[in-house]
Each structure stands twice: as C-alpha cells, then as structure tokens.
Amino acid sequence: MAEEKNENKELRKNLFYEQKNGYDLIDREERLALERYCEGYMRFLDSCRTEREAVREGIRQAEEQGFVEFRPGMELHPGDKLYRSNRGKSLLLAVIGEKPLEHGCTVAAAHVDCPRLDLKQLPLYEDNGMAYLKTHYYGGIKKYQWLTIPLELHGTVALKSGKTVDVAIGREKNDPQLVITDLLPHLAAEQMQKKASELVKGESLNLLVGGVPYADEGKERVKLAVMSILNDSYGITEEDFLSAEFEAVPAMDVREVGLDRSFIGGYGHDDRVCAYAELRAIFDMEKPRTTAVCILADKEEIGSEGTSGMQSEAFELFMEELCAAQGASLRRCFANSLCISADVCNAFDPVWPEVSEKRNEAKCNYGMGICKYTGARGKSGSNDADAETVGKLRRFFDEAGVVWQMAELGKVDQGGGGTVAAYMARRNISTIDAGVPVLSMHAPWEVVAKFDCYMTYKGVKAVYEKN
Ligand code: MN
Ligand code: MN
Numbered sequence: 001m002a003e004e005k006n007e008n009k010e011l012r013k014n015l016f017y018e019q020k021n022g023y024d025l026i027d028r029e030e031r032l033a034l035e036r037y038c039e040g041y042m043r044f045l046d047s048c049r050t051e052r053e054a055v056r057e058g059i060r061q062a063e064e065q066g067f068v069e070f071r072p073g074m075e076l077h078p079g080d081k082l083y084r085s086n087r088g089k090s091l092l093l094a095v096i097g098e099k100p101l102e103h104g105c106t107v108a109a110a111h112v113d114c115p116r117l118d119l120k121q122l123p124l125y126e127d128n129g130m131a132y133l134k135t136h137y138y139g140g141i142k143k144y145q146w147l148t149i150p151l152e153l154h155g156t157v158a159l160k161s162g163k164t165v166d167v168a169i170g171r172e173k174n175d176p177q178l179v180i181t182d183l184l185p186h187l188a189a190e191q192m193q194k195k196a197s198e199l200v201k202g203e204s205l206n207l208l209v210g211g212v213p214y215a216d217e218g219k220e221r222v223k224l225a226v227m228s229i230l231n232d233s234y235g236i237t238e239e240d241f242l243s244a245e246f247e248a249v250p251a252m253d254v255r256e257v258g259l260d261r262s263f264i265g266g267y268g269h270d271d272r273v274c275a276y277a278e279l280r281a282i283f284d285m286e287k288p289r290t291t292a293v294c295i296l297a298d299k300e301e302i303g304s305e306g307t308s309g310m311q312s313e314a315f316e317l318f319m320e321e322l323c324a325a326q327g328a329s330l331r332r333c334f335a336n337s338l339c340i341s342a343d344v345c346n347a348f349d350p351v352w353p354e355v356s357e358k359r360n361e362a363k364c365n366y367g368m369g370i371c372k373y374t375g376a377r378g379k380s381g382s383n384d385a386d387a388e389t390v391g392k393l394r395r396f397f398d399e400a401g402v403v404w405q406m407a408e409l410g411k412v413d414q415g416g417g418g419t420v421a422a423y424m425a426r427r428n429i430s431t432i433d434a435g436v437p438v439l440s441m442h443a444p445w446e447v448v449a450k451f452d453c454y455m456t457y458k459g460v461k462a463v464y465e466k467n
Pocket of ligand 2: 270301442
C-alpha cells in the first residue's frame with residue numbers, strides 16, 4: 001500500500017496561483033472558433049507587408065463592417081462606427097458608446113510598422129556588372145538574419161506632380177524577389193571570428209537587383225537596364241527615389257508551424273497580431289457602454305516619433321473632435337479612460353532559457369500576456385501600470401473566460417524595451433501593456449501560438465465590453 005502523504009491539497013488549491021496550458025481550459029467549440037479566427041489572421045498578415053498596406057486593409061474591412069470616415073462636426077450617436085486614416089500610415093477607429101465621452105473611453109493601441117530594411121533615398125548603384133539597392137535598416141534587427149532570405153520590395157513614390165505611385169514587387173507568385181548575399185563558409189574563416197553584432201555591416205545590407213547590361217556602349221549599363229525596368233513598370237526615374245518610401249520585407253508566406261499546426265510563422269506578428277485582434281474586437285462592438293477606440297499606430301519600432309507615431313497629436317485631434325460633438329472636455333475624457341497598449345511580449349523559449357526568469361515570463365499557449373512594466377535597468381522608461389488597473393483586467397478577463405498570464409521582458413538587467421504605453425500614460429490615460437507572446441521577435445519570420453492570438457482578441461473584446 002502506498003504511503004499516505006500528509007498533504008493539504010485543498011489549501012494549496014485555494015492559496016496558490018497555478019497556471020494551466022490553455023488547451024486544458026477550452027472546449028471543442030472554442031477550439032473551432034480559435035482555428036477560424038486564426039485563418040482570418042493569417043490572411044491579414046499575408047496581405048499586409050507594410051504599415052500602409054495594414055492601414056489600407058484595416059479601412060477596407062472597417063468599411064465592410066459599416067464604419068464611415070469621421071469628419072469634424074459630425075453628429076454622433078451611440079453605435080456610430082467611425083474611422084480616420086492618418087496620412088495612410090496609421091488608423092484610428094471608434095464605436096460611440098452609451099456613456100458620454102466625458103466619462104472616458106476604452107482605447108486599444110497596437111502598431112502596424114515592423115522591423116525591415118528601408119531603401120536609402122539614392123539607393124541604386126552598379127558594381128562589377130551587378131546592380132544593387134542600398135538600404136538603411138528600420139527598427140531593432142539582428143542584421144545577420146536578413147541575409148540570404150527572399151525579400152520583397154513595397155513602396156510609395158510621391159511624384160513632383162503630387163500623384164503617388166504604389167510599388168509591390170515579389171508578393172505575386174510569378175514576381176521576382178530580392179536578396180542580400182552572404183559569404184560562402186569556405187571563405188568565411190575570418191568573418192566567423194567576428195562578434196555577431198559586427199558580422200554584418202549596415203552598409204553591406206545591399207539588395208541584388210540586376211545583372212544584365214543595357215544594350216548600348218555607355219556607362220553603368222546594368223543600372224540603366226534596371227532603371228528602365230522600373231520606368232516601364234511604374235513610370236519612375238532615379239530622381240523619384242528621393243521622395244519615396246521603399247521597404248524591403250521578408251517574402252516568406254505566412255504558414256502554420258508544427259506537426260500539430262498550433263503555431264503560426266510569419267513576418268510582422270509584432271505587432272500586426274495585436275492590430276488584427278483589435279480590429280476584430282472593435283468590429284464586434286454594436287453599442288458598447290463606453291466608447292471603444294482602436295489605434296493602429298506607425299513608427300513604434302523607432303520610438304513612436306513622427307506624425308503617424310503614437311507621440312503625435314493626431315490622436316488628440318481625433319479624440320478632441322469626438323469630444324467636441326458631445327461638448328466634452330478632452331482632458332477629462334483622457335483622465336477617465338483606460339488603454340490597452342496591445343503589443344506583443346517575449347515568449348519564454350526553452351531553447352534559449354538563459355535570458356529569462358521562468359516564473360515571470362509568458363509562455364506559448366498560456367494566453368494573452370499582461371506586461372505590468374517594460375523598460376530597462378530598473379524599469380527605466382516603463383509605464384509600470386498601477387495595481388488597480390491590473391486588478392480591473394483580472395476581473396474583466398475572469399468574467400469573459402479570457403485565458404491570460406503575466407509577462408516580463410527577460411531577466412532583470414538582461415536587456416529591455418518599450419511600447420506605446422508610456423506615451424498613452426503621459427496623456428493621463430490609465431494604461432497597461434497586453435498582447436501575444438512571440439518567439440524569435442523581430443526576426444524575419446516570427447512565431448506565435450494560435451491559442452494566444454485568439455485569447456488576445458478575446459481579451460481586447462472583454463475590455464471593450466466590460467469597461
Ligand atoms: Mn511591438
Ligand atoms: Mn517590436
């Protein structure tokens with residue numbers, strides 16, 4: 001007979017906080033809903049390779065859901081669905097609630113810009129019979145990850161005439177793709193001795209774009225041939241690069257990952273996975289108690305600067321014009337608002353456990369990750385949400401059956417980072433970071449667990465509904 005242990009299971013169950021794998025907490029029906037949700041997300045991610053494309057797709061879907069463009073002076077009623085594009089690079093949506101705006105709104109703020117390689121303003125050159133485009137990387141990348149992978153080129157050219165031309169090369173099945181070459185191992189002995197941070201120089205991130213010379217006897221014949229192709233396809237000249245934004249982005253398709261298909265691999269989960277969750281959540285709002293506001297911001301990866309970044313007063317203008325329709329004070333509205341800074345967090349990676357503190361790191365398939373604080377070196381630069389805001393979320397999520405967990409960005413003093421949370425909090429809005437845990441964040445092909453994507457949608461929806 002087994003020896004009986006003196007163990008008070010009941011007391012442990014009551015007093016200890018225990019986390020469970022999300023799949024042990026949902027039924028078959030919810031599992032189907034999760035799969036359906038992720039199919040939609042995968043299509044969204046596959047078709048949005050830049051912030052402009054995400055904004056365009058967001059507007060297309062919003063209009064399908066009955067959202068109309070918001071203009072100052074419009075009369076507003078509960079249930080009205082509005083959107084505003086900020087220069088085509090960030091998007092603001094709102095569903096007017098029953099409560100007056102003076103009593104605050106519920107904001108969810110994600111970003112749709114992702115780490116990538118931007119073209120320089122004068123990018124095209126020829127060297128030894130090959131043509132290249134020079135890049136300047138955008139956001140925090142490990143440069144070596146961007147060599148020898150297929151890349152696409154997406155961009156917008158602003159012509160002198162005031163017209164713009166959109167370019168997308170590499171997405172269609174028969175399109176050519178671009179690449180940055182690397183040294184062969186046979187000749188890399190010296191290269192391999194270098195520190196990883198010095199392995200690839202910023203100025204060597206040059207895209208191979210051509211090798212056939214123009215049929216004449218002049219100079220720079222390969223460059224001329226490439227420029228001719230661009231001119232034939234898009235009507236642009238070399239000077240037009242000066243007023244263009246081109247982004248080289250990974251060309252890999254969004255795919256299910258794992259033999260059990262429980263993960264999604266793709267470019268730009270950070271932070272389009274939360275942007276999509278927000279869109280789907282606000283599309284579910286018919287007449288919320290509190291006005292629901294959804295932000296798809298730009299420029300988060302470079303500090304939320306610029307007119308389309310979250311530090312821009314474009315947000316104040318939108319909110320002020322909403323408030324004006326009800327004679328409400330913008331500052332009072334902010335003071336009474338709640339913001340979910342919907343951004344991804346780091347997922348604990350068992351292959352690289354040394355940078356994490358297991359107890360406090362978010363895990364794949366354990367649900368939406370709530371990050372009370374981010375920052376570096378003693379929480380510097382962090383919003384550090386107040387306990388009351390976390391308490392409120394606990395209540396909302398419990399009531400709505402949202403599976404969630406706490407998240408922290410690595411061990412103390414291991415590194416750090418930030419989100420738009422600090423900029424929302426500066427506006428006197430109670431703000432907390434929450435989103436999907438990601439593996440290989442900022443890599444060309446990041447990985448998320450389907451379960452966490454779905455729970456983040458449910459989490460944002462719960463906050464919209466219950467606040
Ligand atoms: Mn992010
Ligand atoms: Mn990021």
